Structures are given as C-alpha cells and as structure tokens.
Amino acid sequence: MSSPEKQARRSKGYANREAITAAAAGLFWREGYASTTLADVAIAANVPPGNLFYYFRTKADLARAVADVFVAETEAMLEATGADEGEPRRRLAALVARLSRSAPGRVAHGCLIALCVRDFRRDAPEASDRAAEAFAMLVGFMARELGRAGQRPSLALSRARAALAEWQGGIMLAHALKDASILSESFRRMERTLAG
Template sequence: MKKGKANREAIVAAAASLFWQNGFASTSLADVGSDAGVPAGNLFYYFRTKADLAQAVADVFVMETHAMLEEIAAEETDPRKRLVALVARLSRSQRSRVAYGCPIALCVRDFRITAPQASERAAESFTILIAFMARELGRAGLRPSLALAQARAALAEWQGGMMLAHAMKDATVLAESFRRLERLLAS
C-alpha cells in the first residue's frame, strides 16, 4: 500500500475512534494527527476541513455495513439464518458499545450541525441495516409492510439497548436487548 493511502486510512481510523470515544466537537485535528502518527500540518493534504474528515468516517461506516451484510449473505442462504448471523455479528462488540455507545449513532448526532452531509451519510448505515432485515424477513414470509415495521423495531431495540447499557454502564442491559432482538427477528 502506498504511503499516502496508508496515511489517509490511518487518519480516518484515528478520527473514527476519537470521534466515538471523545466526541466530534472535543476532538481536534491535532488529536487525530497525533493518534494517526501523521503531523497535524499534513492532515490538510488529505482533508481540507474537519467536515471532510467526518465525511470520510461516515463513508467507512457505510462501507463496513455493506461488507458485513455481503459476508452474511455469502455465508448463509436461509433468511432466518442470515438474521441470526446478523445479530451474532452485532453482538461481538458489546464491551465497546457499553463503554462508548454506538459510533454510528453518535456521529449522526455529532456531525448534524457542522457536517450535515456526513451525518446523513452515516445514517445510511441504519437504512442499509433496516433494508437487509426487511428483505430477509420478507423472504421468510412476512408481508413487506410488516417486514419493514419489524426491521425498524429491531434496529430500535438494538440502538435503545446500546444507549441504555452505555448510560448505565451495564452489559446485562445490552445482552438482554440482543435476546429480545433475536426473538423479534425470529417471529
């Protein structure tokens, strides 16, 4: 990998982590450069503004969501097994979600004022997840309107579980939410 591409990826990864852990407003470009091992002055070569960096982080969320769902679709053909696999994938990050909340939801909120396009782009990850769940629920026999409503309820369960678990610093809350999510998607 070329050094420029490696630096850009390191900057975006550092920004995503710092935005998640410290918040967008509290993270300076100097913080990102330091964390990425790139001099702060060189950041402007890759990203002219903090909003441009937010857009790159949002793009990564969308790409990672697509990649996860493509992997699940490649591994499983049965719609119910795909939904079970999705819940299993989402539950892998319970510890960090309890500690910091959902990185996508936080960026959607934090980017909204100063980087609204990045906020909208990050929110696409949720739209993609809902569409995947609705499609698989439909393939499992639910009417399209019910499949969509159930998919939205599933995402709300997951997000609400993360938010409450983070607020209470209680992993049990999120584990219970994943059990409800499994039941919701299995019905």
C-alpha cells in the first residue's frame, strides 16, 4: 500500500473514531450511559456495529474517549480564554461568558460532564475520574486568575469552587424545572463571586 493510501486510511480511521466518540457523547447526554448500547452508538455514528469494536473494545473504553474529549475541550477553552484577555478579572468574565454559551443545551439536558462523572463511576471509574479532571481544570484556572488579581490562595480556591458549584447547581435546577432564567441568575452570581 502506498503512502497516500495509508494516509487516507488513517484519516478515515480518525474520522470514524471521532464520529463514534461524538455519537456516544450525545447519546450519553440524551439517553444516559446505562441506557446506551454499543449498537446504539454504531447506528448513531453511521458505522457498522462490527467496525465499532475495532476502535473501542468495551463501553468503558468508549467512556474514556468521551472523557478525554471533555478534558481536551476544557483545556482548549481555557487556553483561548487566557489568550483573548490580558487582565485576570477580564479572563474570569470571559470564562463565564464562554460557559454561558452552552446554556440552552444545559437547560435541555443537564451537564454532560457531571452526568458522565456520575454515570461512569460504577462501570468505568477511570473514565469518571478523567471526566472530573475537566472540573478540576476549571477550578484551577479560576483560582489562578483570582490569585493573580490579588486574592490569597485559600480564598481564591474557595471562590473558584463556589463559582463552579453555582454553575453546576444552576444547571441542575434549570434542567429540573425547565427554566433557563435560573441558569442566567447563576451566571450573574458566578460573575459576582469571581469579581469579589
């Protein structure tokens, strides 16, 4: 097989793996991890079920790939937020603004990361821990920026955790009551917490 053919095959394999992972994330969010089968994922990804096992041997392997996406997306968001703004308070405000862009999906379905942390815990604990890293990264970013703004480390960490808890609590309640205004209020409280 020639080098361009190998490259095309690798590229198709990467695209299939990405499609499978994206389909799984969507199904886990809408249907739940326990209710989603590998056959469901294959159908949603438009991949023959037998081919799915070439990429992911087990559902736990697929859960880990989904968790890896959470971490990569969170890391990219934080890097972009840090690069876009120069001053710590503005970076924190920009982070809240970025998080608020996902509000409609969060109100409709809850927080995919939180759902997966919980749902992966029993059958795929490594994936659960990996997904939780996205939250740790958010807390770390907020605490560092608060520290750069002059807050002592213990207060900066406490406020960062409070801001994340506000966001997650707002998502849960907004989703449960199907009321987007609840999440909007949570974002305003996050902004106040991070500005204080």
